[in-house]
Amino acid sequence: AQSVTQLDSHVSVSEGTPVLLRCNYSSSYSPSLFWYVQHPNKGLQLLLKYTSAATLVKGINGFEAEFKKSETSFHLTKPSAHMSDAAEYFCVVSDILRGASKIIFGSGTRLSIRP
Protein backbone atom coordinates (compact mmCIF):
# COMPACT_ATOMS: atom_id res chain seq x y z
CA ALA A 1 0.00 0.00 0.00
CA GLN A 2 1.10 3.54 -0.67
CA SER A 3 1.76 6.12 1.99
CA VAL A 4 3.72 9.32 2.40
CA THR A 5 4.93 10.85 5.65
CA GLN A 6 6.15 14.39 6.04
CA LEU A 7 8.13 14.24 9.23
CA ASP A 8 7.75 17.88 10.27
CA SER A 9 4.50 19.80 10.31
CA HIS A 10 6.34 23.09 10.74
CA VAL A 11 9.91 24.16 9.96
CA SER A 12 11.32 27.58 10.79
CA VAL A 13 14.67 28.81 9.46
CA SER A 14 16.45 32.13 9.23
CA GLU A 15 16.75 33.87 5.89
CA GLY A 16 19.93 32.81 4.13
CA THR A 17 20.26 29.48 5.96
CA PRO A 18 19.66 26.02 4.46
CA VAL A 19 16.22 24.46 4.23
CA LEU A 20 15.47 20.76 4.77
CA LEU A 21 11.93 19.41 4.48
CA ARG A 22 11.72 15.67 5.10
CA CYS A 23 9.55 13.15 3.29
CA ASN A 24 9.42 9.37 3.59
CA TYR A 25 7.26 7.19 1.39
CA SER A 26 6.01 3.65 1.15
CA SER A 27 5.20 2.03 -2.17
CA SER A 28 4.92 -1.50 -3.46
CA TYR A 29 6.00 -0.47 -6.94
CA SER A 30 8.33 2.05 -8.55
CA PRO A 31 6.77 5.34 -7.60
CA SER A 32 6.96 8.78 -9.03
CA LEU A 33 7.53 11.45 -6.41
CA PHE A 34 6.70 15.13 -6.45
CA TRP A 35 7.03 18.22 -4.31
CA TYR A 36 4.34 20.91 -4.59
CA VAL A 37 4.25 24.33 -2.95
CA GLN A 38 1.15 26.21 -1.86
CA HIS A 39 1.48 29.90 -1.08
CA PRO A 40 -1.30 31.53 0.98
CA ASN A 41 -4.43 32.03 -1.08
CA LYS A 42 -2.72 30.66 -4.19
CA GLY A 43 -2.94 27.41 -6.07
CA LEU A 44 -0.61 24.45 -5.77
CA GLN A 45 2.49 24.67 -7.94
CA LEU A 46 4.91 21.91 -8.91
CA LEU A 47 8.43 22.40 -7.52
CA LEU A 48 10.03 19.24 -8.91
CA LYS A 49 9.39 15.60 -9.75
CA TYR A 50 11.24 12.28 -9.77
CA THR A 51 10.24 9.67 -12.34
CA SER A 52 13.03 7.04 -12.23
CA ALA A 53 15.65 9.07 -14.05
CA ALA A 54 18.39 10.92 -12.14
CA THR A 55 18.08 10.49 -8.38
CA LEU A 56 19.02 14.12 -7.71
CA VAL A 57 16.27 16.30 -9.05
CA LYS A 58 16.51 20.05 -9.49
CA GLY A 59 13.42 22.18 -9.38
CA ILE A 60 12.36 25.77 -9.54
CA ASN A 61 13.51 28.56 -7.22
CA GLY A 62 16.72 26.75 -6.24
CA PHE A 63 15.05 23.73 -4.65
CA GLU A 64 16.27 20.19 -5.17
CA ALA A 65 15.46 16.74 -3.84
CA GLU A 66 17.27 13.43 -3.73
CA PHE A 67 15.53 10.09 -4.20
CA LYS A 68 17.05 7.49 -1.86
CA LYS A 69 15.44 4.11 -2.42
CA SER A 70 17.32 2.41 0.42
CA GLU A 71 15.95 4.98 2.86
CA THR A 72 12.59 5.40 1.09
CA SER A 73 13.12 9.14 1.34
CA PHE A 74 12.68 12.15 -0.92
CA HIS A 75 13.81 15.11 1.15
CA LEU A 76 13.56 18.66 -0.22
CA THR A 77 16.47 21.04 0.24
CA LYS A 78 17.54 24.55 -0.63
CA PRO A 79 20.97 26.01 0.20
CA SER A 80 19.76 29.46 1.19
CA ALA A 81 16.24 30.37 2.28
CA HIS A 82 14.49 33.47 0.99
CA MET A 83 11.55 35.24 2.57
CA SER A 84 9.44 34.36 -0.48
CA ASP A 85 9.90 30.64 0.30
CA ALA A 86 7.45 30.88 3.21
CA ALA A 87 4.62 28.55 2.21
CA GLU A 88 3.14 25.08 2.68
CA TYR A 89 5.01 22.23 1.00
CA PHE A 90 3.53 18.88 0.04
CA CYS A 91 5.30 15.65 -0.83
CA VAL A 92 3.33 13.44 -3.23
CA VAL A 93 3.72 9.80 -4.22
CA SER A 94 2.15 8.39 -7.35
CA ASP A 95 2.02 4.82 -8.63
CA ILE A 96 0.41 3.27 -11.68
CA LEU A 97 -1.85 0.49 -10.43
CA ARG A 98 -4.05 -1.47 -12.85
CA GLY A 99 -3.79 1.32 -15.38
CA ALA A 100 -4.72 4.15 -13.03
CA SER A 101 -2.57 6.65 -11.17
CA LYS A 102 -2.82 6.27 -7.39
CA ILE A 103 -1.90 9.63 -5.92
CA ILE A 104 -1.35 10.42 -2.26
CA PHE A 105 -0.41 13.78 -0.77
CA GLY A 106 1.48 14.13 2.48
CA SER A 107 0.00 16.18 5.28
CA GLY A 108 2.23 19.14 4.47
CA THR A 109 5.08 21.08 6.07
CA ARG A 110 4.67 24.75 6.78
CA LEU A 111 7.92 26.61 6.16
CA SER A 112 8.46 29.88 8.01
CA ILE A 113 11.38 32.20 7.30
CA ARG A 114 12.75 34.44 10.03
CA PRO A 115 14.29 37.77 8.94
Place this chain on the structure above:
Amino acid sequence: EAGVAQSPRYKIIEKRQSVAFWCNPISGHATLYWYQQILGQGPKLLIQFQNNGVVDDSQLPKDRFSAERLKGVDSTLKIQPAKLEDSAVYLCASSSPGLAAPNEQFFGPGTRLTVL
Protein backbone atom coordinates in the same frame (compact mmCIF):
# COMPACT_ATOMS: atom_id res chain seq x y z
CA GLU B 1 -2.00 29.01 -21.92
CA ALA B 2 -5.03 29.55 -19.70
CA GLY B 3 -4.94 27.72 -16.38
CA VAL B 4 -7.49 25.51 -14.69
CA ALA B 5 -10.67 27.47 -13.99
CA GLN B 6 -12.97 26.81 -11.06
CA SER B 7 -16.18 28.39 -9.88
CA PRO B 8 -17.45 29.55 -7.56
CA ARG B 9 -14.44 30.60 -5.49
CA TYR B 10 -16.42 30.64 -2.26
CA LYS B 11 -19.68 29.04 -1.15
CA ILE B 12 -21.51 29.08 2.15
CA ILE B 13 -24.44 26.71 2.66
CA GLU B 14 -26.35 25.15 5.49
CA LYS B 15 -26.11 21.45 6.27
CA ARG B 16 -28.42 19.22 4.26
CA GLN B 17 -28.36 21.67 1.35
CA SER B 18 -26.92 20.80 -2.05
CA VAL B 19 -23.97 22.41 -3.78
CA ALA B 20 -22.17 22.06 -7.10
CA PHE B 21 -18.69 23.05 -8.20
CA TRP B 22 -17.48 23.51 -11.74
CA CYS B 23 -14.05 22.98 -13.25
CA ASN B 24 -12.66 23.68 -16.70
CA PRO B 25 -9.24 22.07 -17.21
CA ILE B 26 -6.39 23.25 -19.39
CA SER B 27 -7.26 22.72 -23.03
CA GLY B 28 -6.18 19.31 -24.28
CA HIS B 29 -5.61 17.78 -20.85
CA ALA B 30 -7.15 14.33 -20.83
CA THR B 31 -6.90 13.69 -17.10
CA LEU B 32 -8.94 15.62 -14.55
CA TYR B 33 -8.83 15.29 -10.77
CA TRP B 34 -11.01 16.50 -7.91
CA TYR B 35 -9.43 16.84 -4.47
CA GLN B 36 -10.77 17.74 -1.05
CA GLN B 37 -8.41 19.72 1.20
CA ILE B 38 -9.55 20.06 4.79
CA LEU B 39 -7.88 22.86 6.76
CA GLY B 40 -4.47 21.77 8.01
CA GLN B 41 -4.33 18.64 5.87
CA GLY B 42 -2.99 17.65 2.48
CA PRO B 43 -5.32 17.31 -0.50
CA LYS B 44 -7.18 14.02 -0.71
CA LEU B 45 -8.02 12.65 -4.15
CA LEU B 46 -11.77 12.19 -4.55
CA ILE B 47 -12.07 11.19 -8.19
CA GLN B 48 -9.94 10.97 -11.31
CA PHE B 49 -11.22 11.08 -14.88
CA GLN B 50 -9.45 10.03 -18.06
CA ASN B 51 -11.40 11.84 -20.80
CA ASN B 52 -15.01 11.16 -19.79
CA GLY B 53 -14.35 7.90 -17.96
CA VAL B 54 -13.75 7.40 -14.24
CA VAL B 55 -10.45 5.68 -13.47
CA ASP B 56 -10.42 6.07 -9.68
CA ASP B 57 -13.23 7.07 -7.35
CA SER B 58 -12.26 4.87 -4.42
CA GLN B 59 -12.23 7.77 -1.95
CA LEU B 60 -15.41 9.47 -3.14
CA PRO B 61 -18.24 9.24 -0.57
CA LYS B 62 -20.73 8.02 -3.12
CA ASP B 63 -23.74 8.31 -0.85
CA ARG B 64 -23.53 12.09 -1.07
CA PHE B 65 -20.87 13.06 -3.62
CA SER B 66 -21.13 12.71 -7.38
CA ALA B 67 -19.05 13.95 -10.28
CA GLU B 68 -19.33 13.90 -14.02
CA ARG B 69 -17.32 14.87 -17.06
CA LEU B 70 -19.80 14.13 -19.79
CA LYS B 71 -17.97 15.51 -22.81
CA GLY B 72 -14.48 14.84 -21.56
CA VAL B 73 -13.77 18.52 -21.03
CA ASP B 74 -15.27 20.39 -18.08
CA SER B 75 -16.51 18.68 -14.95
CA THR B 76 -18.92 19.21 -12.08
CA LEU B 77 -18.69 17.90 -8.53
CA LYS B 78 -21.89 17.79 -6.48
CA ILE B 79 -22.58 17.26 -2.80
CA GLN B 80 -26.12 16.32 -1.81
CA PRO B 81 -26.85 16.66 1.07
CA ALA B 82 -23.90 18.50 2.62
CA LYS B 83 -22.62 17.77 6.10
CA LEU B 84 -20.59 19.96 8.45
CA GLU B 85 -17.49 17.82 7.82
CA ASP B 86 -17.63 18.66 4.10
CA SER B 87 -16.28 22.14 4.88
CA ALA B 88 -13.04 22.26 2.90
CA VAL B 89 -11.37 23.61 -0.20
CA TYR B 90 -12.24 21.62 -3.31
CA LEU B 91 -9.41 21.59 -5.81
CA CYS B 92 -9.54 20.66 -9.43
CA ALA B 93 -6.42 19.70 -11.35
CA SER B 94 -5.62 18.48 -14.84
CA SER B 95 -2.70 16.78 -16.50
CA SER B 96 -1.42 15.50 -19.82
CA PRO B 97 -0.65 13.33 -21.71
CA GLY B 98 -2.25 10.43 -19.84
CA LEU B 99 -1.71 7.64 -17.37
CA ALA B 100 1.42 6.05 -18.83
CA ALA B 101 3.70 8.15 -16.66
CA PRO B 102 2.47 10.25 -13.75
CA ASN B 103 2.86 13.79 -14.89
CA GLU B 104 2.65 17.26 -13.48
CA GLN B 105 -0.79 18.28 -12.33
CA PHE B 106 -1.92 21.84 -12.85
CA PHE B 107 -4.21 23.06 -10.10
CA GLY B 108 -7.02 25.53 -10.12
CA PRO B 109 -7.50 28.13 -7.35
CA GLY B 110 -10.05 25.98 -5.53
CA THR B 111 -13.53 26.49 -4.15
CA ARG B 112 -13.76 27.15 -0.43
CA LEU B 113 -16.93 25.53 0.94
CA THR B 114 -18.28 26.38 4.37
CA VAL B 115 -21.15 24.28 5.70
CA LEU B 116 -23.02 25.84 8.62
